[in-house]
Amino acid sequence: MNKNSFGMKTARLALLTSAGMVALGMASAYAQEEAPDSERKMDTVLVTAQQREQNLQEVPITLQVLSADALSTLAADNMGDIDAFVPGLEVSDGSPTQPKYKIRGIQTSDFGVGTDPAVGIYVDGVYAARTGASLLAFNDVERIEVIKGPQGTLFGRNSAAGAVSITTRKPSDKFEAELGVRAGEYNKQRVEALLNLPVNDKVAIRLNGVMNKRDGIYTDAATGQDLGREDNWAIKGALRWDLTPDTRAILTYTHDELDQDARPAIGIVNVPDAPGQPAYPVDETAYLNPFNAQVRNDVINNSEARELDEIDLAITHDFGSFTLASTTAYRTFDTNNREDEDGTNRIDLYFDTENVESNESFYQEFRATGETGPLNWVVGASYYDESADQRSNTFAYTDTINTALGNLGLGTPFSDIDNFVLIPFGIDARLLGNGWREDMINHGDFKAYAAFADVIWEVTDKLSLTGGVRYTKDEKSFSWLNGPRVAPELDATLAALEEAGILGLVGASPEDFQFDLVFDMSGLAGVPCDNGVTVAEGVTCELNDDWSNVSPRFVVDYKLADNILLFASYAKGYKAGGFNSVEQASRFNNEDVTNYEAGIKSTFPSAGLLINASVFQYTYNDKQAISLVSGVNGSNVSQYVVETSDEEASGVDLQVEWGPTDALSFFGNVQYINVLYKDRVTRSGIDLSGSPTGEPEWSFAFGGQYVLDLQGNGEIEFSASHAYTGERRCNAESDGQGSCATYASFSVGESQERTDIRAFWTAESGRYQVGAFVKNVFDNRYVSGINNITVGTQGTAFVGLTDPQMWGVDFKYVY
Template sequence: MNNRRNRLAYAVMTVLTGAGFAATTPGVVVAQETSNEIEEILVTAQRRTQSLQDVPIAMQVVDSKLIDDVAAENLGDLNGFVPGLVISDGSPTQPRYEIRGIATDDFGIGTDPAVGVYVDGIYAARSGASLLAFNDIERIEVLKGPQGTLFGRNSAAGAISIVTRQPEDEFHSLLRVRVGQYGKQYYEGMLNTPIGDSLALRINGVYNKSDGWIQDAATGQDLLPEENWAGRVALRWALSDNTSATLSWDHDDLDQLARPAIGIIPVAAGQTTIPYPADPATYIDPRNAPVYNDVVGNEESRKLDQVNLFIDHTFGSADFRSSTSWRQFDTVNREDEDGTNLIGVYFDTANIESNESFYQEFKFSGRTDRIDWVAGVSYYQEKADQISDTHTYTDGIDTLGTNLGIWDGLGIPFPLYGGTTAFLADLGIPVSLLGMPWREAMYNNGDFEAYAAFGDVIWHLNDKTNLTFGLRFTRDTKKFTWTNGPHETPELDEAIAGLEQAGFFTMWPIPAEAYRFSDIIFTTDTPPGGYTDKDSWDDVSPRFVLDYKINPNVMVFGSLAKGYKAGGYNSVEVASQFENEDVWNLETGIKSVIPDAGVVLNASVYYYIYDNKQAITLDDGSSGEIPRYVIDTSDEEAWGIDVDAQWRPLDHFTLYANVAYIDSTYKEKTTLGDDPIDLSGQPTGEPHLSASLGASYEWLLGNAGDLQLSGRYAYRGESRCNADSERQGDCSLQTSFQVGEDTQRLDMRLGWTSANNTFGLAGYVTNVLDDQYVTGINNITRDTFGTPFASISEPRMWGLEATFSF
């Protein structure tokens, strides 16, 4: 414990003495010329352009400088440095977003997220296509609390708004090359050029590759590799002084191995079976455990294309924007679910999606001396297909039958397939029923539509006081189909048919039909054409805000806002349906600047009530079945504090501090399964405290350029466990390790830029202290195969970077 405190103290002192981080903190950025100048940051959090300090919303802005300084390549690389926002990116096609303790981590197409991700105002409905490579990003606005009125459906927890750079009328270009540990290679290029007097073209692309930082203990294969590339082409046409159109095409291509499962049950050389039931007292620390990956067809891939068309026109007294978007993507994620290389407990799952969506929005905005206003309508259509695929072998069915007492219940004195194979061998019959694939799959099809009309008005009551009222009406319509047939075992069926034809079962007491067994995962059959359900949900989400300028540099505000998330369906539970979510958030805060001291201080206090919150959880299973991920609901409440501060005590030296505190509990929740647990009044698992600290220092070297030293530190407190935490695997204390312990991370960077800003060199280290944590235990196969497995965080990594700009 003392060593941990010493390391924490070292990290904090390192940051606060100048090895801190050069990034945009929420609020404004202090300009470089003098310590007293404050540079205004413009944002579009309220669907119109405003100064960040005038927006009565708790939010944090990440600009391109932060992205460059910390070598962030996607949203997941910012995890921990925006307190209150958690991004789990272990599987880039199935990420998880959380704001203020609210998240929906279901990967099924029947469920929508609670955190909306928007790129240039276009909603990324599916998480599988939201964690994309950063590609020419201008800034990222993280809005905390319900954003239903301004951003729309499925932003009940908040919104992440990504703004990309647009074509400009001047020529410029950029080339960035990054190399580093574990075979890291990263290339980024951008070219912006005018074409005549009315056209501008911007082309950019990135390519990223690494070997991975885990090796298979049996084969030596590199695991957790990365390989992806992305590109964008955008063309802006100035049709007249009042009208312009921007057409863009985005492509993202990901092709790599899926995340490995790190087994925490010790497996000795030559061992062929796993002790059952799993004993937590024998768990080994996954940070030191051997890793085995025997998945057949191991793959995580994504191909995405998106076309956007933005048309802007100024009428004089009002502005108009038409936003049109078409998006299509396909993803595959086949993962190991047992963490061993033993065929007797082999189990893998795959999530396979194909998705096409269309979005259209018409928005008008304007301002007078007394009001600022924005209003619009939107339409969204999505067609989605999903396959939830699982694989094991007949060896695994034998293991299940033995572990769960199925063979004993049927009066069979041995594992069915292995015992029969042994008997056949004794008779000299060369037929084996082992090693034969067993596949089960659930097929889903979704046809979704959403209509919305919205408006937001800021009424300037006087020079100091504003009253804001916003309203959004939304209608969601969903048609959803489940299709599930018998499991697929063609090799086994052929072998059994051959034995039947040979007359084996006339002399054998077990009938042939017993070998075809029943489904073990998707146990509810559907008609051949599938089972279809259809429903719709309506919602009206209001927003009220009162803000008051105590003086030109200090604003206080209070707000009441409602958030909404549409109802839906559990993709792997036939005929399941749940209603929409609603959240009411009450908040008061202050935004302040002290120019003479170079200080920015923003803070807010909030309380929310969340009704019918949807969450994906692991049920406790039933006899003869693999435990399933199901959607359950709960009512929650929370209060918290967000503080964002920046101080520039000296020229070229800036300190940053961001803190989030939350107390989140279940108002009402009972777990699903055969042994339900009442969690009412217990914590939801969210830590009380998360924080980030940073500092940056710049040396001006005249004609020799500039030298910058920066660092950033992130802290997340210990998870607050409840009675169901151990089963869910996100909060538990084991003999050799802990899940949900408090975490810290320190990153540092040293860079040099030439005097004319055309050339730069930098070196960086992430996770300087080399702290690794157990991020979770997966228990999907613990109570059946006896094979729980874990995931861990990244080790320390270093890299070198060169940039060329002309």
């Protein structure tokens, strides 16, 4: 590190330290003198981060809350639109059916159904099984709680990094009707409608629907077609029935459909006119600038689709001394995602992947909450059952296979036979131009049982102690089936040539063309499976395993004053073990994280000021990460494999809100984090222990809003928000994974900035609202990562880019 870099980091740390000292100094002053009677009131934000409804400022956990108004200000359609403004949260939503969530540097990079996520996503308390159902359209959202740090005790399994809890509005006793319309650049169209209908004093119905469309933000240079189009819609209906004065039931049904383009692949390799081939091995110094490169994609049936249905039943009964709640949920979804994986429109380089999933899950939880003297407690038990099917298809042409074999030094049999035998002798048959598909078929049956308890003991008016524990047991069964490659047209041609004796003239037979290139598992032949077989082509290999875990948490909090809370906590989180869906007979153990945290939550109503800050340190053991590695299991093709590591991190979170007047307010959120590999050696032998994992050290967001009173003609609200994420910290493996590198024409992993602005007028009656917004005002665009899946065989690398500037207008009517 150079001296200037060290100086800047020291200055930034000093700034955070100073902010913390200022907060403590103000806390001391506040404790010594009572606030004047004229102090302004600050809004109370209620959250359920501790599975009870509490004031945000009384919850000894680091979390950030986004209200429905905040989502509207950001013109957000889903979680991928807000993560930049929540430091510590990262949502990779390039493929909506395969999003990845990260909190404080921890995420699960795997896309397979054999692996669970490290960040738990919950909608109205129900766990969103698999990533395929975790990025849904925002409709009728009340608030979003981003809860940082392990939440194993309160939320359960697969919340080792933290949790995102989405709460939707419930049917009310008031008639409501709303219509919102948004239109903008790239033919953006979004319509949301709401109707809340109280039937009588015991029954109410709430209906909501949203439709969202957008044209592509790229144009294919060869066909002129749009790429990257969006199209999804969702409906939700809820029935609330107060069966008795003490018993309430809410039945909710949700249907969500997505049918749009798969993410485009922007090629960065110079591809000469056919039959010329790109440089092999790939020449990274000659990478094209992706911001002005022509986009050519030829993926067959380009699509990303999802169809989801969910029905939830929540019943609560108040027994007086405690409340018993039952949550029952059934969810099913099907997804399909077929993507271009070469970034060209050349048949001899063509390669696509298709991920097809079908998922069915059932969840049941019973929870009791109450207060007994100085004890505020919650106890409960849950059961989770999931059945998941996944088919990972890869499709190429024999031209592609011929190119790959040639690059790997294994000859070019398809073109050789065509060019030296079939064409010269006028034989009407070709080996090139035929389709070639390889499949990996997975099935998983997963069950999880849990029992939990959490007690807050109010020792005195100022001191509280919290203790909690959750026991979880996971049972999993998982299978792989890798059949022979599928190429019916090729096989028919080979059979005809064999019968005519032509193949024999060149010393070949149809069996010579019966091989897998992508899913070549020959290196695993003979590895035992739990169902009495060994790994072999066309044989189903099944593994069964179970894991158990105890996740405790202990918290001490002290009220320095009525509006100042100090806290310290110890918590553990747990992520169940699992299986790599594309590596037969693989299994890995559960992951666990231990987190220590201390912080302050403070409000100063007389100044309209809120300051929350915390410091944390965690150790993450046995973290599983998907890496693209070549030469695995005897294959020459790069394959996704799971690698294990231990990580450790320390950092600071800071949140500031200031409203100097009723009309003017500001916010600021900062995270500093240092994440290092404690122990990791890659399969290729690189020792990364002590190296950064790639996580940026700094991220922050700040902004403000001003409300102009038009004196009886309504009001206009102006808002601006700015987000910054620091550069990723490279290690010796970053370049191969395409996550952090600098090239002549662009960089991957550089710092990123985004600025959003919005202005809207609200009528005096509150019934009408008209506004305009600009997202990414300065049109800052970045390379989100390099995909190297076809670099080792075809020499074709491609990238994804962040979204450009987008503007729009919206209208809302509230009855």
